[in-house]
Amino acid sequence: MPKPPKMADIAKAVGVSLMTVSRAFRQDTSVGEETRKKILMIAEEMGYVFDSTASNLRSQRTGFVAVTIPSLNNSNFADTVRGLNEVVQVAGLQVLLGYTNYDVDEEERLIEQLLRRRPEAMVVTGGRHTDRARRLLEGAGIPVIETWDIPQSPVGYTVGFSNADAMGRMVEHLQSAGARRLVFIGGDDEGDTRGADRRKGFVAAAERLGLDYQLISVGPPPVAIREGTRAMAGVLDAGKQIDAVACVSDLAAFGALTECQRRGVSVPDELMIAGFGAYDIAEASLPGLTTMDAHSLTIGCKAGELLVALLRDGGDTATAQTMAHIEPALRISGSTVSR
Amino acid sequence: MPKPPKMADIAKAVGVSLMTVSRAFRQDTSVGEETRKKILMIAEEMGYVFDSTASNLRSQRTGFVAVTIPSLNNSNFADTVRGLNEVVQVAGLQVLLGYTNYDVDEEERLIEQLLRRRPEAMVVTGGRHTDRARRLLEGAGIPVIETWDIPQSPVGYTVGFSNADAMGRMVEHLQSAGARRLVFIGGDDEGDTRGADRRKGFVAAAERLGLDYQLISVGPPPVAIREGTRAMAGVLDAGKQIDAVACVSDLAAFGALTECQRRGVSVPDELMIAGFGAYDIAEASLPGLTTMDAHSLTIGCKAGELLVALLRDGGDTATAQTMAHIEPALRISGSTVSR
DNA sequence: ATACGGGATGTTAACGATACAAATCGGGGA
DNA sequence: TCCCCGATTTGTATCGTTAACATCCCGTAT
Numbered sequence: 001m002p003k004p005p006k007m008a009d010i011a012k013a014v015g016v017s018l019m020t021v022s023r024a025f026r027q028d029t030s031v032g033e034e035t036r037k038k039i040l041m042i043a044e045e046m047g048y049v050f051d052s053t054a055s056n057l058r059s060q061r062t063g064f065v066a067v068t069i070p071s072l073n074n075s076n077f078a079d080t081v082r083g084l085n086e087v088v089q090v091a092g093l094q095v096l097l098g099y100t101n102y103d104v105d106e107e108e109r110l111i112e113q114l115l116r117r118r119p120e121a122m123v124v125t126g127g128r129h130t131d132r133a134r135r136l137l138e139g140a141g142i143p144v145i146e147t148w149d150i151p152q153s154p155v156g157y158t159v160g161f162s163n164a165d166a167m168g169r170m171v172e173h174l175q176s177a178g179a180r181r182l183v184f185i186g187g188d189d190e191g192d193t194r195g196a197d198r199r200k201g202f203v204a205a206a207e208r209l210g211l212d213y214q215l216i217s218v219g220p221p222p223v224a225i226r227e228g229t230r231a232m233a234g235v236l237d238a239g240k241q242i243d244a245v246a247c248v249s250d251l252a253a254f255g256a257l258t259e260c261q262r263r264g265v266s267v268p269d270e271l272m273i274a275g276f277g278a279y280d281i282a283e284a285s286l287p288g289l290t291t292m293d294a295h296s297l298t299i300g301c302k303a304g305e306l307l308v309a310l311l312r313d314g315g316d317t318a319t320a321q322t323m324a325h326i327e328p329a330l331r332i333s334g335s336t337v338s339r
Numbered sequence: 340m341p342k343p344p345k346m347a348d349i350a351k352a353v354g355v356s357l358m359t360v361s362r363a364f365r366q367d368t369s370v371g372e373e374t375r376k377k378i379l380m381i382a383e384e385m386g387y388v389f390d391s392t393a394s395n396l397r398s399q400r401t402g403f404v405a406v407t408i409p410s411l412n413n414s415n416f417a418d419t420v421r422g423l424n425e426v427v428q429v430a431g432l433q434v435l436l437g438y439t440n441y442d443v444d445e446e447e448r449l450i451e452q453l454l455r456r457r458p459e460a461m462v463v464t465g466g467r468h469t470d471r472a473r474r475l476l477e478g479a480g481i482p483v484i485e486t487w488d489i490p491q492s493p494v495g496y497t498v499g500f501s502n503a504d505a506m507g508r509m510v511e512h513l514q515s516a517g518a519r520r521l522v523f524i525g526g527d528d529e530g531d532t533r534g535a536d537r538r539k540g541f542v543a544a545a546e547r548l549g550l551d552y553q554l555i556s557v558g559p560p561p562v563a564i565r566e567g568t569r570a571m572a573g574v575l576d577a578g579k580q581i582d583a584v585a586c587v588s589d590l591a592a593f594g595a596l597t598e599c600q601r602r603g604v605s606v607p608d609e610l611m612i613a614g615f616g617a618y619d620i621a622e623a624s625l626p627g628l629t630t631m632d633a634h635s636l637t638i639g640c641k642a643g644e645l646l647v648a649l650l651r652d653g654g655d656t657a658t659a660q661t662m663a664h665i666e667p668a669l670r671i672s673g674s675t676v677s678r
Numbered sequence: 679a680t681a682c683g684g685g686a687t688g689t690t691a692a693c694g695a696t697a698c699a700a701a702t703c704g705g706g707g708a
Numbered sequence: 709t710c711c712c713c714g715a716t717t718t719g720t721a722t723c724g725t726t727a728a729c730a731t732c733c734c735g736t737a738t
Contacts, residue, residue: 004480006694017718022696030716047478052455053401054694056392058723073421074619078411085438094456097436099424116391117433139386141343225623251619258625280413280590281620284564286597345724356688361726369685393724396693 005046014042025050056118065093065307066119068110070102070126070192074224074251076277076296077125080147083300084123091308093120100125102191102221108133115140121307127151127158128193143310145303148194148294150325157310159303159324163194164201166292166328170246170274171205173290177336179244179272181212185231185256186248187221195221195248198276202246214242223248228255236263243272244336250275250282253289257335272336287334294328302326344385353381364389395457404432404646405458407449409441409465409531413563413590415616415635416464419486422639423462430647432459439464441530441560447472454479460646466490466497467532482649484642487533487633489662496649497662498642502533503540505631505667509585509613510544512629516675518583518611520551524570524595525587526560534560534587537615541585553581562587567594575602582611583675589614589621592628596674611675626673633667641665 011018016035023029024039031039056062065088069077085095098114100107108130114122121142127149129137137144137155144156151158174182182202189196199215206213216235218227228247232255235242247253253275260267267273267287275282278293302324346364350357355374362368363378370378395401404427408416424434437453439446447469453461460481466488468476476483476494483495490497513521521541528535538554545552555574557566567586571594574581586592592614599606606612606626614621617632641663 004478008694018694019696019719020717023717026696030714032716035716047474049451049475049479050455051457051694053392053395053457054723055696056723057396057725058694058696060723062392072411072417078417082412094435094452096433112388113433116389118390118392135386136388139343140388225619229623254620255623258623261625280564281593284568284594284597286600347724357724358689358726359687361724362687365726369687371686374686390724393693394726396695397724397726399693 005043005048006051007048010039010043010046010048013046014039060118062118062120063093064096064117064119065121065123066096066098066111066114066117067123068098068100068107068114068125070100071222072097072099074222075249076279076294077148079296080125080300080303083297084304085300087301087304088308091311093308093311100191104128104130104133104191108136111136120311121145123147123303123307125149126193127154127160129155143307145307147299147303149197150323154323157306157322157324159299159306159326161294161326161328162201163197164204166294167198167201167246167276168205169328169330170276170290170292171202171209171211173330173332174244174246174272174274174336175209175211177244177268177272179211181240181242181244182206182214183235183242183245184213184215184248185223185228185235185245185252186215186217187223187227188217188219190220192221195223198248214240218252221248223252225251225255225258228252228257229259230255232256232259236260236265244274245271246274246276248276250277250279250289250291253291253335254279254281254285257285257287257289268334268336268338274336278331282331282333285335287339290333290336291331292328293331295326299326344382344387345390346387349378349382349385349387352385353378399457401457401459402432403435403456403458404460404462405435405437405450405453405456406462407437407439407446407453407464409439410561411436411438413561414588415618415633416487418635419464419639419642422636423643424639426640426643427647430650432647432650439530443467443469443472443530447475450475459650460484462486462642462646464488465532466493466499468494482646484646486638486642488536489664493662495661496645498638498645498665499663500633500665500667501540502536503543505633506537506540506585506615507544508667508669509615509629509631510541510548510550512669512671513583513585513611513613513675514548514550516583516607516611518550520579520581520583521545522553522555522574522581522584523587524555524557524562524567524574524584524591526562526566527556527558529559531560534562537587553579557591562591564590564594564597567591567596568598569594571595571598575599575604583613584610585613585615587615589616589618589628589630592630592674593620593624596624596626596628607673607675607677613675617670621670621672624674626678629672629675630670631667632670634665638665 007021011021023031024036098110123145127146147159149160184202218231275289275291282289282291346360350360362370363375437449462484466485486498488499523541557570614628614630621628621630
């Protein structure tokens with residue numbers, strides 16, 4: 001098999017210099033209309049495919065945006081990545097995605113792995129990192145955006161909200177709907193700071209409002225439908241009288257809901273159920289799930305826009321605010337309020 | 340800000356040659372135990388981060404695996420990517436993901452975009468491509484794997500199944516469960532060959548078995564919960580007597596199911612509903628959804644294993660079969676059979 | 679003692695594009 | 709007619725790493 005052609009080969013074939021070919025492949029540089037057309041035509045004929053690896057090295061620009069998320073499945077992060085992707089791809093950037101599996105050590109490995117690729121910006125989920133990960137991020141010399149959290153001491157930029165406050169508002173809603181004895185269903189806190197914050201917010205609000213409460217942990221995140229079902233079964237088996245269940249995610253809430261239905265427990269009349277995240281299923285289930293819309297997609301879009309602006313201005317960071325707050329919205333539906 | 344250190348700087352600091360540093364960062368090359376330890380220590384101290392862009396260029400290896408999928412949201416492909424990712428990442432490969440949005444022209448653009456990054460292998464969803472896309476894939480000189488389909492004339496390797504046959508089996512199941520008048524709910528075929536094949540399989544089986552049927556299209560894919568709800572509403576409004584609804588995906592089936600429940604139509608007694616894809620929701624809903632498990636995760640894993648093997652052997656393709664068939668499994672549940 | 683082998687290290691020249699600076703070419707104004 | 713200007717094109721060095729080959733050192737077989 002013959003070696004694939006490179007720019008020099010095109011140049012020879014067309015009868016121009018290497019540099020002219022190079023510029024013909026870029027948008028804005030000055031090349032004669034004729035020349036460019038000819039070059040592109042011959043390149044296509046010869047089956048030339050531009051080699052970014054060389055370009056990346058020489059220009060010191062990769063067009064990569066590195067993104068770390070805990071998990072793609074059973075989580076809102078997929079939406080965030082989608083929003084981010086849509087925004088950055090029109091700017092000619094390519095997302096490099098990595099999964100931390102809710103583990104900060106894994107995150108550290110991942111961040112180092114990704115930084116080797118010389119991304120031009122880094123978007124991470126959450127604000128808790130190992131010391132080394134922090135050092136790596138700070139030393140990388142690229143914009144860093146932390147999402148889904150409001151860290152106490154951010155590394156760089158932030159696009160997020162307070163998970164604790166959001167869950168607190170949910171508890172307030174449950175109280176105002178008449179609930180006095182609550183249960184929180186969530187995953188292990190280990191590594192999932194968002195889940196942990198929601199639990200903390202739940203506890204804080206419940207105590208502030210003088211409500212009776214109990215916490216249930218179902219194991220490592222992500223907390224999906226199955227876990228919600230199991231936890232609900234446990235709660236109902238225990239036989240303790242309760243009024244409302246707040247779940248760390250809509251998936252768990254949906255699992256809890258179906259378990260109730262399976263056992264003939266009427267929702268919301270006998271028991272209210274609340275979720276988190278505004279998944280599609282919250283709207284579709286019967287009854288609909290009351291949930292907290294964290295605007296996952298918007299978080300991604302905002303992060304993307306911020307990042308594109310930062311990269312365009314070339315470090316002229318004055319234009320952008322350091323901390324974007326995306327206020328979650330309470331969506332009340334049939335699982336906590338009779339219709 | 341001082342420029343980030345490179346290998347040469349480490350070399351100087353440690354007092355060895357550049358090459359020794361380079362070797363120290365790789366696994367298998369011969370470097371003295373002492374020397375390596377010292378190099379790694381000083382590198383860490385100096386905050387050195389390996390630069391793959393240079394390595395990629397010189398070694399002509401990127402460690403990238405390019406993957407194109409129609410959509411990450413509301414689809415099985417997320418699982419396939421997850422499986423693929425898990426397998427290839429232990430081999431030190433990084434997935435480069437792109438979304439075609441169920442459009443072959445978009446796919447062509449994407450494939451070219453991705454090939455510029457010089458991936459070492461390419462995994463695409465489906466077997467239909469533009470001529471140019473095909474040419475690009477064939478000329479890239481890397482292993483190409485088509486998934487989720489069995490193309491008539493594959494570009495390279497295949498990991499998939501016959502969507503038509505799978506849906507045919509579903510129709511057989513519905514018939515044997517007593518259904519005679521069927522409805523198929525799917526998206527526009529435009530670009531979604533998998534959906535189109537399922538519809539074809541539905542039609543073929545229905546005609547073969549002498550069943551009455553009707554086809555409903557709900558617009559461009561992905562076909563999610565909302566679309567299922569809407570389509571079901573349309574069917575019920577039409578008032579025509581039917582026995583079973585087969586959906587192109589579990590999400591649509593779930594939407595259809597909840598719409599029935601909203602209207603008091605008993606499933607499966609008055610109407611059977613079948614989905615496709617074995618999403619979590621199929622198991623969790625009440626009643627459970629009868630579905631066709633296409634083994635999305637397995638498809639990804641198999642593709643990953645194949646690809647890792649191909650890359651290790653360095654083109655010694657004799658070891659691997661060209662076409663891996665992953666037989667879907669029918670999962671019968673409460674939405675088509677009374678329990 | 680000499681030759682030999684193999685592990686550890688060093689030297690040089692790429693990989694394929696782009697930054698930067700310099701050269702070429704017409705054409706309009708003095 | 710000559711010079712200068714902008715548009716277009718060219719030449720050369722270089723991005724940071726690794727392949728390929730050369731060298732050195734030391735223990736062991738002969």
